[in-house]
Amino acid sequence: METPRRATIADIAARAGVSPGAVSFALNNRPGVSAATRARILEIAREMHWRPHSAARALGGARAGTVGFVLTRPARTLGTESFFGDLISGIQLGLTGSHVGMNLLVARDLEEELDTYQEWWNGHQVDGVVLIDPRTNDPRVDLLAKLGMPTVVIGSKPSPDGEAPTIWIDDRDAALTVYRYLHALGHRRIAHVAGRADFEHTGMRISALETFARTVGLDHAQSLTTDYSAAEGEHATRRLLSEPEPPTAIVYDNDVLAVAGLGVASEMGVPVPDRLSIISFDDSAMARLVRPSLTTLTRDTVELGERAARLLLDQIDAGKTLPSRRGPALTLSARDSTAPPPGG
Template identity: 75%
Template sequence: MDDEGAGAATMPQPKRVTIAEIAARAGVSTGAVSFALNDRPGVSAATRSRILEVARELNWRPHSAARALGGARAGTIGFVLNRPARTLGTESFFGDLISGIQLGLAGTHVGMNLLVARDVDEELETYREWWSGHRVDGVVLIDPRADDPRLALLAELGLPAVVVGSHPSPPGTWPTVWIDDSDAADTVFGYLHALGHTRIAHVAGPPQFEHTAMRAAALQRFAREARLESAESFTTDYSSDAGAAITRTLLVGPRRPTAIVYDNDVLAVAGLGVAAEMGVPVPDDLSIASFDDSAMARLVRPALTTLTRDTVELGERAARLLLEQVEAGPPLTSRPGPALTLSVRESTARPRRPRAG
């Protein structure tokens, strides 16, 4: 190794500023510095202001372990996305939700730590590291599932959380900002049935998610009550490839559905493409609807009938509730999310009657 390389390898790291240095510069005791930096009583307003000004001049940053021992806030919330990375760039839901969370944090000087996890185990380990390292004050959790190990771990750690889910949380557990997926499903299926559809298929997300199970159960309940000719749900990984594959299978069957409802806009657009590929006109021979709305759903032709919700507001409500939960201590009460509306567009119509003879 040459001299230049050796020098680069041994380059000294910047020295961390200590409270003793701040105290010496400000002409106060280290105890006064500790009180001022941790926003605790014990120093006058003028002294606190002088100490904070010196800390800024020296570019002082709090040490996470010291903050944890002193009971100070991390000033950050966490959000883990446990989804295949290839789906994140195509699903507008995540971008809108993150935008809403940031909007809910606006003006609070609280930041967000965002991480994409490969699986549940990595997500669980992230929560352990964040909490033990005092890196977050709380987390937003999405895609709740039955017997969710993440919720059990967060309760065990005492890490404050807010769930974005489909129903209120049980009493004594971290609260949920919720949108009733059973009611949402009844709205979509009821509209298609009112148009005259009796053969309805549901192309869904992963089966372990609560909202997937609730929508599938709602379809079966509705099928019994409305005496539908056929009704079945098919699970996917939310990818366009999976949505396209299931749509092809459905459209080559002897009694193909007259309406297909997709769990998100990516699946729905993929299904629309397959219908065009196979020469099945939408909406004349097949109606298509989606549980998710986005610019993509409105720009394709025919534009998709969707359930519309304000996902940005959903994220904003979750962030604000989490900030309240961090301060409150004991679990707060769950709160409803923004209302859903059915946006009827050109992809749905009355089913065409079979020709006589």
């Protein structure tokens, strides 16, 4: 069976009754053709399933029509974290109507992520990227700035002037909201099962607990870092609940860790919330469906992704670095997993 031939600019020109140059102007959104002619050419291109050739596009200086998003997390854990599914849906929603697609890749480690950005930019495969989980002295930010690739960061604070803008949610303030709530319930022994130590938001949440503990005089406060997996969430919870004076409240960095911790509490005969209160920094259907349902911080993660995509498109169109923008607000959703401590 003969392979169907790929449509070319010449094919579109012949069908539209215009020159190949006019087709090129229309497809690359350049002046030189009327609005009616441009619309007719674009419609014919869609009917003929025409797609730009990346090498020719790069030589011509045209846009790739794609943005990139790399997730450097163990592939097995991504399926259990609803946050990423919602975020990807939001990015796609933000691209709706722009005729811009998304190139999604799951990287094994930081080195592969850095290599991907270099390959994408050298091959003119993307016009910009959304970056998640900013780190202290982040080599990804340095590389993307060196390449000159438009970038939007999803993070915990506004970027310094001149650097890639951030869609930000104040993780320090979010953490204090949780710690203050537990303190108001009467808890004086609070633990935090955190994510990766090198992530910016993890550091902010750990620092917020340390500062809060000193300010209000908690009897005990500690943070344990994990890789976000259920296995490490279970291990951290067993360690905390096996202490001579265990915490009366544990805050988890995501819903997977929190549900794993809830299972360990049941296994060890520690009733929730009668002897242990549990809170998650992430909300999800899973957090609402377990029993007892989990108290969480709730954000519109779909909107977070949508705002990031729109800021990236605005930055690509502007051809310059734009200011950071605030992300959607957080609210505390108090459910059945929190209560005053025993004797409180």
